Amino acid sequence: xxxxxxxxxxxxxxxxxxxxxxxxxxxxxxxxxxxxxxxxxxxxxxxxxxxxxxxxxxxxxxxxxxxxxxxxxxxxxxxxxxxxxxxxxxxxxxxxxxxxxxxxxxxxxxxxxxxxxxxxxxxxxxxxxxxxxxxxxxxxxxxxxxxxxxxxxxxxxxxxxxxxxxxxxxxxxxxxxxxxxxxxxxxxxxxxxxxxxxxxxxxxxxxxxxxxxxxxxxxxxxxxxxxxxxxxxxxxxxxxxxxxxxxxxxxxxxxxxxxxxxxxxxxxxxxxxxxxxxxxxxxxxxxxxxxxxxxxxxxxxxxxxxxxxxxxxxxxxxxxx
Amino acid sequence: xxxxxxxxxxxxxxxxxxxxxxxxxxxxxxxxxxxxxxxxxxxxxxxxxxxxxxxxxxxxxxxxxxxxxxxxxxxxxxxxxxxxxxxxxxxxxxxxxxxxxxxxxxxxxxxxxxxxxxxxxxxxxxxxxxxxxxxxxxxxxxxxxxxxxxxxxxxxxxxxxxxxxxxxxxxxxxxxxxxxxxxxxxxxxxxxxxxxxxxxxxxxxxxxxxxxxxxxxxxxxxxxxxxxxxxxxxxxxxxxxxxxxxxxxxxxxxxxxxxxxxxxxxxxxxxxxxxxxxxxxxxxxxx
Numbered sequence: 041x042x043x044x045x046x047x048x049x050x051x052x053x054x055x056x057x058x059x060x061x062x063x064x065x066x067x068x069x070x071x072x073x074x075x076x077x078x079x080x081x082x083x084x085x086x087x088x089x090x091x092x093x094x095x096x097x098x099x100x101x102x103x104x105x106x107x108x109x110x111x112x113x114x115x116x117x118x119x120x121x122x123x124x125x126x127x128x129x130x131x132x133x134x135x136x137x138x139x140x141x142x143x144x145x146x147x148x149x150x151x152x153x154x155x156x157x158x159x160x161x162x163x164x165x166x167x168x169x170x171x172x173x174x175x176x177x178x179x180x181x182x183x184x185x186x187x188x189x190x191x192x193x194x195x196x197x198x199x200x201x202x203x204x205x206x207x208x209x210x211x212x213x214x215x216x217x218x219x220x221x222x223x224x225x226x227x228x229x230x231x232x233x234x235x236x237x238x239x240x241x242x243x244x245x246x247x248x249x250x251x252x253x254x255x256x257x258x259x260x261x262x263x264x265x266x267x268x269x270x271x272x273x274x275x276x277x278x279x280x281x282x283x284x285x286x287x288x289x290x291x292x293x294x295x296x297x298x299x300x301x302x303x304x305x306x307x308x309x310x311x312x313x314x315x316x317x318x319x320x321x322x323x324x325x326x327x328x329x330x331x332x333x334x335x336x337x338x339x340x341x342x343x344x345x346x347x348x349x350x351x352x353x354x355x356x357x358x359x360x361x
Numbered sequence: 362x363x364x365x366x367x368x369x370x371x372x373x374x375x376x377x378x379x380x381x382x383x384x385x386x387x388x389x390x391x392x393x394x395x396x397x398x399x400x401x402x403x404x405x406x407x408x409x410x411x412x413x414x415x416x417x418x419x420x421x422x423x424x425x426x427x428x429x430x431x432x433x434x435x436x437x438x439x440x441x442x443x444x445x446x447x448x449x450x451x452x453x454x455x456x457x458x459x460x461x462x463x464x465x466x467x468x469x470x471x472x473x474x475x476x477x478x479x480x481x482x483x484x485x486x487x488x489x490x491x492x493x494x495x496x497x498x499x500x501x502x503x504x505x506x507x508x509x510x511x512x513x514x515x516x517x518x519x520x521x522x523x524x525x526x527x528x529x530x531x532x533x534x535x536x537x538x539x540x541x542x543x544x545x546x547x548x549x550x551x552x553x554x555x556x557x558x559x560x561x562x563x564x565x566x567x568x569x570x571x572x573x574x575x576x577x578x579x580x581x582x583x584x585x586x587x588x589x590x591x592x593x594x595x596x597x598x599x600x601x602x603x604x605x606x607x608x609x610x611x612x613x614x615x616x617x618x619x620x621x622x623x624x625x626x627x628x629x630x631x632x633x634x635x636x637x638x639x640x641x642x643x644x645x646x647x648x
Contacts, residue, residue, distance in 0.1 A: 198412045
């Protein structure tokens with residue numbers, strides 16, 4: 041064990057420790073070597089998942105998109121057939137229309153509610169924790185089958201909404217059985233879950249220093265001017281984050297449309313979300329080749345929307361540091 | 362005196378504003394929660410009254426809605442609750458183990474190509490499951506895993522929920538590196554530093570992961586619908602959906618009753634884990 045003592049004995053002879061001198065540390069290369077080995081161990085499950093569960097299936101999905109495959113017979117190469125089918129597939133066009141309407145209407149409404157309520161709940165409000173919980177809870181429940189069941193009742197012909205309308209003498213209708221309003225009930229459901237982005241807005245608002253507002257009000261700025269000139273610019277990165285996230289999220293909505301329409305996307309395909317159509321093609325008709333091609337179309341659409349978002353961000357998102 | 366009158370003059374319009382604000386907030390909270398409250402009350406009503414009364418009044422408790430609903434499907438509802446519990450438990454354990462390991466590597470190790478791997482990991486957060494479900498289904502059906510819980514649990518054991526990896530990386534980065542250095546000087550290798558130092562310190566991140574995994578897996582419908590087609594393997598969402606499809610409108614009472622039962626675990630998780638939920642979305646949302 042004398043080895044332990046030798047460095048101390050030799051210490052005076054060594055050059056002075058210098059922070060920039062890396063020689064006294066473990067040499068970087070051996071550290072990296074050791075870290076590489078440890079990383080191989082720690083990342084093993086993740087890497088296996090990446091290859092087997094994520095990237096592998098994505099690649100397979102692309103390959104299947106060029107085939108005809110029904111799970112029973114072997115896949116048959118069909119060239120661009122699946123993609124040319126898309127051009128003349130009326131139900132696909134309907135599904136795209138429904139999905140775009142849903143995303144473009146419900147996300148801005150949802151984020152508007154989230155931001156509005158977050159502003160009302162700002163700093164030091166009494167009962168803040170209660171309000172936050174009350175507004176947040178629906179966003180945890182919203183994607184469940186149970187809430188979709190409830191929606192099916194309350195917007196039904198004799199549902200709760202019509203009972204309330206009846207009390208004030210308004211003649212309601214079967215909101216879900218009417219193709220012109222069925223999608224709106226799902227939009228309402230998505231807006232109802234504004235709690236999650238609201239909590240993110242709240243955290244963002246906390247980060248804006250109070251002194252900005254104090255300085256502004258000393259200068260005589262009205263609340264509206266403070267909102268326009270301080271809150272909005274400083275919050276814009278968070279608005280952007282929520283926007284990207286909720287758009288991606290909305291494109292993937294499935295459960296509510298499925299339960300409310302009984303899996304059909306009806307009435308008259310008015311709630312036929314893209315994901316629901318993909319499900320019907322793949323898992324009702326076992327048209328796996330076409331479903332794979334549809335999956336890639338969805339990926340491209342979502343990537344496109346996110347790309348547009350990131351590009352547009354240059355013009356309105358403000359990064360102060 | 363001037364100070365007092367000054368304060369009063371700013372106070373009384375301020376007070377009116379506060380009252381109006383609270384009144385509107387309470388009203389909004391009520392509107393938000395009303396549908397759920399109404400469902401709970403309606404689950405205790407006779408069927409015909411569900412379609413007559415938008416209020417919350419209740420005369421007599423129709424507990425038989427619950428007993429009827431419990432036994433309405435081929436197995437008692439408890440069977441589906443148990444199935445869901447197994448899936449949820451497997452998903453939680455899988456996520457905790459695999460995501461924390463990956464997160465340690467990304468946060469603390471200097472390995473070749475780290476930035477690339479990290480970027481790929483971030484990229485997979487945004488990836489919709491619908492894009493990979495078809496080949497995944499083909500793969501799992503070829504190994505005979507359809508109608509088992511494995512397709513729902515095994516991916517979690519392989520850290521495919523990259524969101525949690527990211528959340529944990531953020532958390533570990535916030536822990537002082539001096540602790541690792543001290544342990545290394547004492548001769549600890551990475552496995553021991555991870556198990557003895559980092560894991561105990563990242564309990565809050567693990568709690569957030571547990572609660573989100575619980576709620577998301579409990580609610581998850583898409584993959585459970587696809588992989589579980591044998592009624593004996595149904596989880597709660599799939600069972601509830603088959604209930605809706607198989608019954609006529611006369612049994613809304615028992616359907617509501619089972620819907621309420623299916624939401625109770627979510628509600629409890631929310632009550633217990635609120636702090637971690639709010640912290641979880643807030644930190645990953647900003648940083």
